[in-house]
Amino acid sequence: MSPTIPPILSVHPTRALVDEPFKVVVENLPPASPVTLHSLIYSEDKDYWEAYGHYTSDHRGIVSAAEDVSVGGTYTGKEPMGLLWSLRPEPGSRTGLRFRKRIVTSPILVHVSVYSGHITQGFREQSPLASVLTERWYMAPGVQRIEVKERGVRGTLFIPPGPGPFPGLLDMWGGGGGLLEYRSALLASHGFASLALEYFSPGELQTADLQLQYFESAFNIVKDHPQVIPDRVGIIGLSLGALLALHIAAESKNIKPHCIVCISGHHLFPFGATIAAAQKDQEKELKTRYDENNYYIWRDVRLPIPSDPAEKTDVRKIQCPMLLVNGDDDQNTPAVEAAEDIAQMMRSQGNLHLLSTLTYPDTGHLIEPPFSPHFRATNFIKPFIKEKVIVLWGGKTKAHSDAQEDSWRKILAFLQHHLYSSTTPKARL
Structure with a gap:
């Protein structure tokens, strides 16, 4: 040179x-x-x-x-x-x-x-x-970050810049627990008031953390904020957070989400919802298998998909638009098989028009915002029994990364259409 x-x-x-x-x-x-x-x-x-x-x-x-x-x-x-x-x-x-x-x-x-x-x-x-x-x-200039500790709820609310009011979101992560703020901060940067909800906090596990009332209270904190449009509040969740979103939309008599986004989730945990039920479900997971690297494979625990409606959330009750985002190499959750069963259940009720599904090839469980690194397997501490393992999430780096970029764009379009638009037909993806 x-x-x-x-x-x-x-x-x-x-x-x-x-x-x-x-x-x-x-x-x-x-x-x-x-x-x-x-x-x-x-x-x-x-x-x-x-x-x-x-x-x-x-x-x-x-x-x-x-x-x-x-x-x-x-x-x-x-x-x-x-x-x-x-x-x-x-x-x-x-x-x-x-x-x-x-x-x-x-x-x-x-x-x-x-x-x-x-x-x-x-x-x-x-x-x-x-x-x-x-x-x-993750935070655009002008986004407000507000710590939430009220009505028994723990989390962080992010408000977009400007006078508002804005559509709202309840944002829930998976079974690893704790408080993760980065997706909510990014959603607020795109015009949605978003509450990053804390639950399953290490050392703070509470029975209320798996009771419907906890999530209803969190939803209402978003809805009642003066800078939020009260009838334009949705839910977004990944993994356990997606399961919760489906359960809330189907079973809650007190709140009605305007739309839901479920990433890498399923409807196969009919908790009512207590820690005891979750612990009982955890016992099944002790029968799981490991791959050649001794990585923990979780997806098989819930296969085959049960035919008994009592063993899954009754998604036939859902009356709001919902978007399912899945990877077909998800080694943690049978998300693709669950999505097919969800579609069948909703078709039987005549509300399949409310469902949009995105399925990406060679994509794993952890579908994050764009340009995030891909993690095929990472350390994980299983809830309740606190066993440390390396969990196989799945996915091939290039395909998974392409899926993150495409799905984020379509998630934002879905939320924009249903939470800002005056009409609510099926999402235009």
């Missing part, structure tokens, strides 16, 4: 929401020069995550991640956002890691660098040709 004309690396925008694409361009390289584009994140859990692609500059001495092909690295092909979605723990890291942003009031800091040659390791021990620090945010 010429010492007199240093390479110039640019990333635009350098500050953006996590679901916004960026453009990475290197200029002032010699023509036909092999280089490596590299991204590095130091997580809140004090682990390094990296991704990289191998490129060759064109006759002008330029490399563009959006226009050029990576011939090697953690991703290949023309992948503008490969430096994010193919992130993985640096070699030598702890096993079973999962990247999650827990402090949403600060950005994810991504160091993007360009190195001479096609290299595959030791990035932090080498000097890059150029580097740029970029910020990826």
